[in-house]
Amino acid sequence: MKDPRIVALIELQSVINEKNELYRTHEAVPERLEELKSKIQEAEDKLKAAELEIEGMGSTETKVKKEKKQVEERLSEIQTKLNLVKTTREYENRQKEIKAQKDRLIEIEKMTSESETKKPELEKHVEALRKETEDVKSHLAEEIADLEKQQSAFDKQLEEIEVREREKRQDVPSSILERVDKLVLLRQGVAVVPINDGSCGGCGIHVSPQTIQVAKRGLDLIQCDRCSTYLYWDDDLVE
Template identity: 30%
Template sequence: MLKVLEDLVVLQEIDLKRGALLREIGDLPNRKALAEARLSDRRQRLTEAEDAWKKNAAAIKEIEVEIETLRQQIAKMLSQQYEVKNNDQYRALMAEIAGARDKIRALEDREIERMEESETLKAALEQVKAELQSDERETAEAVREFDARDAQLRREAEGLESERAGRAAGIEPDWLARYERILQHHGDRAVVPIERQACGGCHMKLTPQTIQDARRAQSIVTCGYCGRLLYWKE
């Protein structure tokens, strides 16, 4: 195998590693944002659960005020019973008192229903709270991990950068430029082995002459279809 091809294969390994690192670095902010969005959803659910519980508590309070008002009205009417002038007035007063007591009973039934609902809502609220707490811990942990991973990947990328510079310095500039052009064009590999008589990059079948030339390794051979640099792998 030609020395320049050997050098380019090594350089390509570095470039592939570096490309994978850069892709992961580029993807980290998305993954972080996703974890934070999940947390914000859970916070929204907590607000909704709190609102539902508060709304129900306010409704209970309202019923209690209504009951208290009716009780005061009854007490007032009871105190008036000795002041009535005739039986008709007395019956009317008693009917009004009975009506107020019926209303109180109906309100008390509603209050019991609301109180039962309150317990259900409170339990749901506590559950969302607990879930949020564990989500907050997990998200904080995940964000720390993403940040640590980001720093580690950047260090690795920097290491590869200087390793690449060292390797590239030993390669003839024309070949290096050609390698980089092919790599940029295809986005994956510029130097590929011949595999089952076909190009290892585009997988098109190569002519016997091309294969023969690559085996002889006296000059650089390119794939006639994709332009990648070919080498023979024993």
């Protein structure tokens, strides 16, 4: 005969074990999901960086074009006024400025041609990255969908178990519940065990014959002297 509180405890423990088992089997799913999603993120980040580089190149090109126009305008302005100079010194200064503007134009030409060589390469690179990102996504899509399905099945199962857990908790007196929570927490699901072969089913310490008699009557709650687990007598087990 079992004390009804023990029966309630056994039932609660079984629900908690079920919950722990669910957590254990599900453990790998969120980790794997995270891993796959970060692979996609990595590919997207690489693509984004390359796209930004092209964008930056475009705005540099615009700036350089604008400067080229200014330099050319300035150059033709100086050249037009060259015949208006009166002294040799003035003439030399103008020539110096013409040279400086021409040098700058050469630099600009160099920058433009460098950028023109680099741009198609970069565009090709971006194209390759775009394809790579798409490949990674389509390659992982099935597994991600499957994991997400598992995840939502887990959520549903957990919810269902938690409803039952709440119900079972209501059947256990709160003073016992407090202890049980500590025990369950510490021993992963063992809060109440049958006496097995004259010993505690949790830690194996010998249980006195008197205690066994009390357990058999099922009238008092007994806790193991060593591990504090609640003990009960199970008629199916042989003494």
